[in-house]
Amino acid sequence: MAALSFATRARSGAARTGRLVTPHGVLDTPAFFPVGTYGAVRGLTPEELRQVGVQGVLANTYHLHLRPGEETVRKLGGLHGFMGWDGPMLTDSGGYQLYSLDLSERSEEGVRFRSPIDGSERFLSPETAIGIQEALGADLIVQLDEFEPIADRVDEARVRQMLERTLRWGERCQRAKQRSDQWLFGIVQGGGSEKLRRESAARTRALGFDAFAIGGLGVGESPERRWDLLDAALEPLPDEAPHYLMGLGTPDDLVAAVARGVDLFDCVIPTRHGRHGWVFTDRGPLNLRNARFREDVSPIEEDCPCPVCTRFSRAYLRHLIVTEEALGARLSSLHNLAFYMRLLARARDAITGGAFDGWSREWRAQYAA
Amino acid sequence: MAALSFATRARSGAARTGRLVTPHGVLDTPAFFPVGTYGAVRGLTPEELRQVGVQGVLANTYHLHLRPGEETVRKLGGLHGFMGWDGPMLTDSGGYQLYSLDLSERSEEGVRFRSPIDGSERFLSPETAIGIQEALGADLIVQLDEFEPIADRVDEARVRQMLERTLRWGERCQRAKQRSDQWLFGIVQGGGSEKLRRESAARTRALGFDAFAIGGLGVGESPERRWDLLDAALEPLPDEAPHYLMGLGTPDDLVAAVARGVDLFDCVIPTRHGRHGWVFTDRGPLNLRNARFREDVSPIEEDCPCPVCTRFSRAYLRHLIVTEEALGARLSSLHNLAFYMRLLARARDAITGGAFDGWSREWRAQYAA
Numbered sequence: 255m256a257a258l259s260f261a262t263r264a265r266s267g268a269a270r271t272g273r274l275v276t277p278h279g280v281l282d283t284p285a286f287f288p289v290g291t292y293g294a295v296r297g298l299t300p301e302e303l304r305q306v307g308v309q310g311v312l313a314n315t316y317h318l319h320l321r322p323g324e325e326t327v328r329k330l331g332g333l334h335g336f337m338g339w340d341g342p343m344l345t346d347s348g349g350y351q352l353y354s355l356d357l358s359e360r361s362e363e364g365v366r367f368r369s370p371i372d373g374s375e376r377f378l379s380p381e382t383a384i385g386i387q388e389a390l391g392a393d394l395i396v397q398l399d400e401f402e403p404i405a406d407r408v409d410e411a412r413v414r415q416m417l418e419r420t421l422r423w424g425e426r427c428q429r430a431k432q433r434s435d436q437w438l439f440g441i442v443q444g445g446g447s448e449k450l451r452r453e454s455a456a457r458t459r460a461l462g463f464d465a466f467a468i469g470g471l472g473v474g475e476s477p478e479r480r481w482d483l484l485d486a487a488l489e490p491l492p493d494e495a496p497h498y499l500m501g502l503g504t505p506d507d508l509v510a511a512v513a514r515g516v517d518l519f520d521c522v523i524p525t526r527h528g529r530h531g532w533v534f535t536d537r538g539p540l541n542l543r544n545a546r547f548r549e550d551v552s553p554i555e556e557d558c559p560c561p562v563c564t565r566f567s568r569a570y571l572r573h574l575i576v577t578e579e580a581l582g583a584r585l586s587s588l589h590n591l592a593f594y595m596r597l598l599a600r601a602r603d604a605i606t607g608g609a610f611d612g613w614s615r616e617w618r619a620q621y622a623a
Numbered sequence: 624m625a626a627l628s629f630a631t632r633a634r635s636g637a638a639r640t641g642r643l644v645t646p647h648g649v650l651d652t653p654a655f656f657p658v659g660t661y662g663a664v665r666g667l668t669p670e671e672l673r674q675v676g677v678q679g680v681l682a683n684t685y686h687l688h689l690r691p692g693e694e695t696v697r698k699l700g701g702l703h704g705f706m707g708w709d710g711p712m713l714t715d716s717g718g719y720q721l722y723s724l725d726l727s728e729r730s731e732e733g734v735r736f737r738s739p740i741d742g743s744e745r746f747l748s749p750e751t752a753i754g755i756q757e758a759l760g761a762d763l764i765v766q767l768d769e770f771e772p773i774a775d776r777v778d779e780a781r782v783r784q785m786l787e788r789t790l791r792w793g794e795r796c797q798r799a800k801q802r803s804d805q806w807l808f809g810i811v812q813g814g815g816s817e818k819l820r821r822e823s824a825a826r827t828r829a830l831g832f833d834a835f836a837i838g839g840l841g842v843g844e845s846p847e848r849r850w851d852l853l854d855a856a857l858e859p860l861p862d863e864a865p866h867y868l869m870g871l872g873t874p875d876d877l878v879a880a881v882a883r884g885v886d887l888f889d890c891v892i893p894t895r896h897g898r899h900g901w902v903f904t905d906r907g908p909l910n911l912r913n914a915r916f917r918e919d920v921s922p923i924e925e926d927c928p929c930p931v932c933t934r935f936s937r938a939y940l941r942h943l944i945v946t947e948e949a950l951g952a953r954l955s956s957l958h959n960l961a962f963y964m965r966l967l968a969r970a971r972d973a974i975t976g977g978a979f980d981g982w983s984r985e986w987r988a989q990y991a992a
Contacts, residue, residue: 330920
């Protein structure tokens, strides 16, 4: 009997809603994973995440490999036991942090880097990326891939090299994988070229992964290009497997991507924006630092049922953010996660009702107003 | 009918337990007020404070005067409405921050200083200290006083000057006070001299305050001197009024002061130590950064019923502190507050049972071991 499964339950245009079953519970898709870099979602407890409807959490392989180390996490019961989160979990491969921080020396073999913590030499290869993720024990794991930001305007020959290497590394990850209770995501790359995106998707599909991620978006391309590139990447992928858009995005990014058939998301935006005093509402984001909230006794969002909006005023939250009192970052992040969860719940309902297009047009008009 | 009252219910030696009734509920004494500098106890919600047994919260007049300003707090429902804490509250006078940061120019009239936020000129006098505290609306407020750290070995003539000024300022505070639903604390000073401590206490008593605070301790004197000075200050005070030891202390400070007849405490230690990874147990404090906790799956304290010890391991908390993930400071602070609250609850029980001396000797031996 398979420990993991995915089934679509309803469609509305290209949008779909389904259930991703994991050894640690079920995700209703489209689903959003908040980012728990060090095995905690920035100041929040597992209990609070549950309370606002979070179903799954992403943790960063790179950071946890450095501290406390995957063997320590394994001994402490894997990520689930370590952080006290009993729901579905996802880990990334660790490559993204290395490329974005430019800490690494890449070769066909893998990525060599020095730990910024203690200067020790480390090596991340397709095989070690899988080994680390197996020790961490998330339900969903991803292959090691290679890419560079589209904004850097790398030439097509270089994009093709990275695409080919990502495919070879994908195969090595498949061979290295030992646990049967984790699903491995292949990653579609292809930079800013629709042709290469399509080719990458078709050839990644041919490798027969459990599920598929689209990487290298949201790192420099224009919003218009983004959706064409996403469409090109999604089109060749198997309909019956989950589609995961890595690292995106804003609330309107989520709605736009769901419309195209994306099932899974992760992003730092709700928590990072929250820390800086940006909070989301159906009428667009608010910057709590704005002086107009100084004596505003209303909640962030009038009809929001979250534990922040039912207890605290904009004026108090503004004060906490302005004075850099830790409770401000915590409460703003919690509201933002509640907002993301409610947004996707409404998207799922609209899909189930066969009315996603109308709902999303209405929601987007209100959000942009 | 008086909005506030205090009654002792049981004694054990000089230790006493009682009830301080305020317009926002009852404090069982001895009671400890965590410090909510900006109207929040460092990353914690009112709900969490309640959950670990916190009965009252102190907020800093100086910080709230600067941001968001007492008139804003008043418009937003006073401190209780502003921060969503419906229990008893205490504010300080604002003088302590000015003296300890050496930001001020003092005269008989009051204290002139520049706002470090916007450079504007401000003036804190006995009258404005009361005006600000009436706008903030805590249940318990304190007079403006003057002192310098004992460690600075100021001469007796200077200590006497400050003692006399504190008495004059105390009278001015009494005259300035308009609200009848707040209790005003007179403050005993007298530096490192038992004689001056006794004189200060007797003359502060003669002014007829609702309640009495002992200030200027825990700022440089040796621990042995501290208790002699405290005894000298307490002895002339009226038995029927609450005795508040300002700004102290460690868990063993609390037990030592309760033994001498102190009813109220405030201190940053549980939250500040928590932020730095120090957590309290009945067997003494632990530094979570210590490598021996790396794979320690036990809770901070085995039989602690707090929401941290029932959910998280030392290994996980250590990891959060070491990686500076905000959840670490939050959970360590919450455990420390739970520890302080349980400690005082046990002290109250021991007093009620007439066995404080034996209990405290046993507890101290265990704590020091």
